[in-house]
Amino acid sequence: MKRARVAWNGTVIEAEPLDGGRIRLLDGTIVNEREVMWLPPVEPGTIIALGLNYADHAGELSFSAPKEPLLFFKGKNTLVGHRGQTVRPDGVNMMHYECELAVVIGRPARRVKAEQAYDYIFGYTIANDYAVRDYLENYYRPNFRVKNRDRATPLGPWIVSHEEVGDPMALRLRTYVNGAVVQEGYTGDMIFSIPYLLEYITEFMTLAPGDVILTGTPKGAVNVRPDDEVVAEIERIGRLVNYIV
Amino acid sequence: MANVRLRLAGMRQALEATADPRGGTVLIGGRSRRVDEWEWDAPIDGAMYGVALNDRKEWEALSNEMHAPPYEKPPEGPVLYMKPANTINAHRRSVLLPSGIKRLRAAPALGLVIGQTAARVRREQALDFVFGYTIVNDLSIPHKQRYRPAVKEQARDGFAPVGPWIVQKEEAPPLSSLTTRVYVNGRLVQQADPSRFRQPVEQWLADVTAFMTLYPGDVLFFSWPADAPLVAAGDVVRIEIEGIGVLENVIAPEQGDDER
Numbered sequence: 001m002k003r004a005r006v007a008w009n010g011t012v013i014e015a016e017p018l019d020g021g022r023i024r025l026l027d028g029t030i031v032n033e034r035e036v037m038w039l040p041p042v043e044p045g046t047i048i049a050l051g052l053n054y055a056d057h058a059g060e061l062s063f064s065a066p067k068e069p070l071l072f073f074k075g076k077n078t079l080v081g082h083r084g085q086t087v088r089p090d091g092v093n094m095m096h097y098e099c100e101l102a103v104v105i106g107r108p109a110r111r112v113k114a115e116q117a118y119d120y121i122f123g124y125t126i127a128n129d130y131a132v133r134d135y136l137e138n139y140y141r142p143n144f145r146v147k148n149r150d151r152a153t154p155l156g157p158w159i160v161s162h163e164e165v166g167d168p169m170a171l172r173l174r175t176y177v178n179g180a181v182v183q184e185g186y187t188g189d190m191i192f193s194i195p196y197l198l199e200y201i202t203e204f205m206t207l208a209p210g211d212v213i214l215t216g217t218p219k220g221a222v223n224v225r226p227d228d229e230v231v232a233e234i235e236r237i238g239r240l241v242n243y244i245v
Numbered sequence: 246m247a248n249v250r251l252r253l254a255g256m257r258q259a260l261e262a263t264a265d266p267r268g269g270t271v272l273i274g275g276r277s278r279r280v281d282e283w284e285w286d287a288p289i290d291g292a293m294y295g296v297a298l299n300d301r302k303e304w305e306a307l308s309n310e311m312h313a314p315p316y317e318k319p320p321e322g323p324v325l326y327m328k329p330a331n332t333i334n335a336h337r338r339s340v341l342l343p344s345g346i347k348r349l350r351a352a353p354a355l356g357l358v359i360g361q362t363a364a365r366v367r368r369e370q371a372l373d374f375v376f377g378y379t380i381v382n383d384l385s386i387p388h389k390q391r392y393r394p395a396v397k398e399q400a401r402d403g404f405a406p407v408g409p410w411i412v413q414k415e416e417a418p419p420l421s422s423l424t425t426r427v428y429v430n431g432r433l434v435q436q437a438d439p440s441r442f443r444q445p446v447e448q449w450l451a452d453v454t455a456f457m458t459l460y461p462g463d464v465l466f467f468s469w470p471a472d473a474p475l476v477a478a479g480d481v482v483r484i485e486i487e488g489i490g491v492l493e494n495v496i497a498p499e500q501g502d503d504e505r
Binding site: 045135 | 318322324325402
């Protein structure tokens with residue numbers, strides 16, 4: 001099952017993508033996907049993100065792989081839907097995308113064992129967690145000015161249920177800038193797997209349905225500029241399009 | 246008596262009431278009761294953002310370290326952290342001490358509750374976006390490192406008691422006179438006020454909303470961690486902010502410790 005949230009005809013409604021660029025709204029109406037405004041497919045209470053969760057990306061940023069998951073939180077101000085725009089601040093030197101598999105929690109989760117982790121997952125979507133590296137400072141790094149900017153975390157286009165995705169640890173991720181592949185990786189290369197992360201996180205905090213975990217990004221972070229079209233693609237999930245302004 | 250907004254346990258909607266900021270009585274719907282006769286819920290439901298390294302006393306204590314690895318230099322932009330939804334706790338409810346942990350840092354904090362969506366606000370207008378003030382008990386497992394987000398230390402279930410109510414800004418004393426006192430088991434252990442803040446809250450609101458939007462119900466909070474007490478199981482922590490209220494919580498051992 002795939003589920004999107006869109007604004008259409010003055011209302012917000014859930015929708016399901018069909019082929020041929022059409023989508024079916026929850027009330028049965030079928031519209032062209034260009035007629036709707038895509039919204040983030042979930043309104044999370046809590047968003048947790050992972051830093052350096054792929055060994056090759058950690059190496060690229062000259063870090064050794066962490067021994068424990070590096071977690072940070074994000075606010076809902078950061079989210080923007082499929083085909084949205086993200087601002088590159090004036091005068092910065094390095095802003096890069098990060099294509100990430102996003103896990104959407106389906107049940108209240110506390111002290112979940114890795115073996116049961118998938119029972120607590122509703123589904124998956126795609127995140128593009130931009131970072132403005134000029135603002136990096138060495139306190140609670142990555143600090144909020146790098147990672148918590150308004151509309152700098154495109155999310156979507158839709159959630160695909162766990163059943164439909166199958167094994168989330170066997171998916172290819174790719175990012176395209178203006179059509180050229182700039183980043184490629186496999187979720188199987190995560191340092192901390194999704195079941196491990198769910199056990200680790202819920203050992204000390206409770207997750208609620210709709211909470212989202214962004215599971216980190218592989219190697220291949222390059223600078224993006226205004227007017228770039230950035231597409232984050234994950235196998236079996238879809239393609240999340242974003243424009244830099 | 247001040248006009249406040251509050252939530253009682255078991256009721257979805259917030260209520261307006263008149264309260265004695267010293268914590269004695271509250272008048273809800275024409276009925277006057279002692280505060281301890283009601284069951285409380287946190288008066289807010291938005292995101293909770295803490296401004297770190299705002300306490301001048303903490304900054305001074307760290308100033309040498311800030312020039313050494315891993316920090317290299319003092320921060321230029323705001324250093325923020327989040328207390329996510331699972332941490333929110335209420336007046337007079339227990340805070341569970343995690344298994345294997347002996348002591349928690351209980352840092353008193355002044356919470357600014359946002360009233361209107363705030364993006365790119367100017368310092369001069371910043372307080373127009375604030376609905377009122379509340380009290381936060383910013384609990385954490387003691388830790389020294391500030392290089393990485395201290396998620397495991399700060400984001401445990403129930404680690405952010407908030408309340409007991411929000412005092413509307415117009416009803417509150419001037420920000421500069423919001424003296425805060427912390428009592429543990431009735432003994433005064435800390436006293437502080439906003440003159441210790443590195444910069445005024447209006448400036449922080451401008452700096453933070455320069456890159457991120459705050460929504461109605463969100464809280465931007467400012468703690469005084471430098472001399473905040475360490476507390477253990479059984480301790481009663483009482484935070485008073487003059488003219489705002491009294492927030493009291495008991496530290497309790499986590500149940501079922503023996504089984505795990």
